[in-house]
Amino acid sequence: MTDTKITTFWSAAGGVGKTTLAVVQAQELARQGEKVALLDFSETRPEICRHLGLPFLSPEEILPAIEEKPMVTGKIFARKGNLHVFTGVPLEQFEMFQEKHFAAIIQGAREKFKNSIIDTNAGIFFSATAAALKASDNINVVLRPDMPCLEDTAAMINFLSERWGINRNRFKFYLNRILPGKGELDRETAEKILGREVLVVSQKRTKPENRLLKFFRKGGLIHAHKSL
Numbered sequence: 001m002t003d004t005k006i007t008t009f010w011s012a013a014g015g016v017g018k019t020t021l022a023v024v025q026a027q028e029l030a031r032q033g034e035k036v037a038l039l040d041f042s043e044t045r046p047e048i049c050r051h052l053g054l055p056f057l058s059p060e061e062i063l064p065a066i067e068e069k070p071m072v073t074g075k076i077f078a079r080k081g082n083l084h085v086f087t088g089v090p091l092e093q094f095e096m097f098q099e100k101h102f103a104a105i106i107q108g109a110r111e112k113f114k115n116s117i118i119d120t121n122a123g124i125f126f127s128a129t130a131a132a133l134k135a136s137d138n139i140n141v142v143l144r145p146d147m148p149c150l151e152d153t154a155a156m157i158n159f160l161s162e163r164w165g166i167n168r169n170r171f172k173f174y175l176n177r178i179l180p181g182k183g184e185l186d187r188e189t190a191e192k193i194l195g196r197e198v199l200v201v202s203q204k205r206t207k208p209e210n211r212l213l214k215f216f217r218k219g220g221l222i223h224a225h226k227s228l
């Protein structure tokens with residue numbers, strides 16, 4: 001398939017809203033009628049499938065399916081309507097998977113879906129995160145509004161650009177200022193530290209309509225997909 005796009009949600013610090021925003025964006029694209037791949041690449045507790053009410057696909061069975069040519073995507077993605085979800089690999093089984101396996105899953109998604117959204121871990125060196133960062137057309141960097149998060153982000157992006165050759169223009173920045181009880185920095189400060197435009201994740205005061213969003217945000221619907 002030509003003109004396909006891989007978008008990764010990534011951050012330097014944990015607990016900033018990556019999973020929340022990745023799911024919101026994938027659901028929004030699916031709602032618009034597109035077939036979308038949503039890849040859960042968080043290594044400790046893959047949780048997207050549980051929230052979407054999907055079965056967890058066994059990593060042992062996925063591994064041979066990845067190596068078949070052509071790849072058997074039906075065995076790798078669990079399906080819910082237009083969403084096709086790679087349900088992830090928990091920590092206990094993570095060592096079976098190398099960066100090349102995650103890269104192959106991304107390539108399989110790229111060949112089949114116009115849009116693929118990847119939810120990653122914080123940091124750089126997990127094989128799944130590394131594969132996602134190297135393969136992505138867009139890297140949506142989620143920021144917590146505090147100084148350590150912004151400084152770590154700037155340092156890691158320098159590394160990714162200088163050592164792995166990842167073009168800085170692929171990074172887009174989202175300041176999640178509505179995380180409960182986390183930091184107060186404003187957009188201007190974030191832009192000064194990163195030297196780039198930063199968008200703020202805002203909140204819509206309507207009731208969440210679906211279970212997943214209810215789970216993620218009790219009280220107000222996260223309303224970021226328009227700018228993502």
Ligand SMILES: Nc1ncnc2c1ncn2[C@@H]1O[C@H](COP(=O)(O)OP(=O)(O)O)[C@@H](O)[C@H]1O
Pocket residue numbers: 011014015016017018019020021176178179180201215216217222
């Ligand atoms: N914009 C937001 N408004 C309110 N709560 C949020 C928002 N973004 C994330 N959260 C909450 O913060 C916590 C961490 O979010 P999560 O998406 O799991 O972060 P990450 O994937 O980066 O670890 C979750 O409990 C989530 O519901």
Ligand SMILES: [Mg+2]
Pocket residue numbers: 018019020042119120
């Ligand atoms: Mg997460």
